Amino acid sequence: MPDEGSAMRASLKEKIIDVCDRKIKDKGPDVGLSFYAFFANKNDNPPLLMEAAQWWIMTHQLDHFEKAVKIKKMVEAMA
Structure with missing residues (x-):
């Protein structure tokens, strides 16, 4: 699992963006989700689940549910 300061693995980044895109398309821009999504x-x-949890909870201290558009922007902004 990458440490706090390192980049998220590409497969997880792609998965997050794909899920966010699908949720936004299906339920609109106000849809919320958790890393379990x-x-x-x-x-x-x-x-991989622990990597997502680390990024979500420890690194960014996000709430249990966050807007999919916010998560997508955060992941896309990663180097």
Whole structure:
């Protein structure tokens, strides 16, 4: 798992942007989501889930639910 100061792995970044795009398209720009939205109910990749949780909770101290447009912009702005 990348440390706090490093970039998010490309596969997670792509997954987050894709999910945000789908949620915004389906429910509009005010839709909220949590980092769990990026994973199936049966988590088959615990390290990736922990990476998302670290980024969401520890690095950015985001609320449980955030606007999908905000999350998408944050991820797109990453180097």
